[in-house]
Amino acid sequence: MQSCSVRASHFDLVKTLDSGQVFHWEKYADGFVGTIEQVPVYVEQRGSTLKVSCNGAEQSPGRVIRQYFALDHPLKKICASFPPDAAMNQARDFCRGLRIIRQPKWECLATFICSSMKQVAHIRQISRALRQRYGRKLIICGITTYDFPGAGRLARASEEELRVCGLGYRAKNLLATSRRVATGEAHLEAWNALPDDELRARLCELPGVGAKVANCVMLFAYERIAAFPIDVWIERVLRQNYFARKRKVTPRKLAEFAAGYFGEYGGYAQQYLFHYARLMKRRADPY
DNA sequence: CTCCAGGGATGAT
């Protein structure tokens, strides 16, 4: 096992892992256990330092962590680029240190196909079930974890078998997309070279992938930082704050507004608005 | 445009 310290300024591990962009990290001791590709990882934050342990990384643990958590993103510059309205200012203040991480492409795509019309707690359960049933067993700090199964492994499963993992009607879509990726008909790595619009079009051809899921995958796995996924929460935020008492605002109109208003780091703005809205709802009750 | 497809966490009572 390798251990090391990684300097991480302008970074909040808890906010980053709890913001609905990644679903498999589990709280353990003072940190989290999870995987990065096939590497089991334990990570905990002490101030502006990350204490990291991992098993069998080809590159140095520090490199892996800096890449995965996008510690090179210019967060101060990104936050300074946000439009200066009240909603955005509150979200930026609340989400200080939240970064958009670089996820493995297949894992991200598969997970967000499973996310449709599910709550975050459900998505976490599905992710755990798929990993336990189809992933490789890995040990870190005496804790058992599992990597995310490759498309080839899931392509060999049956729809009924996948339904056992709690996927419901999504099983059919995950299976169909797994097969396209496994055969190479959909070459996720090669799509890295495509411009945003073409990449979005390719992703939307996959079963279970519409504009929203495509934008999530672009943002969380292809580092297309301007991509702006619009889910139920973000739609509420946009309508309340930017289209107050206006009728007949179509989804297309919302998307066009978001693309123009939030700028080149729109994906970050979206993530901050999403996380702020979701956590406010969770606490805004006792009174 | 509408309607529907798991199911469990979460909230209401």
Added chain:
DNA sequence: ATCATCCATGGA
């Protein structure tokens, strides 16, 4: 305690 609502939606 039970019951209703909600959900990082896509497809028909």
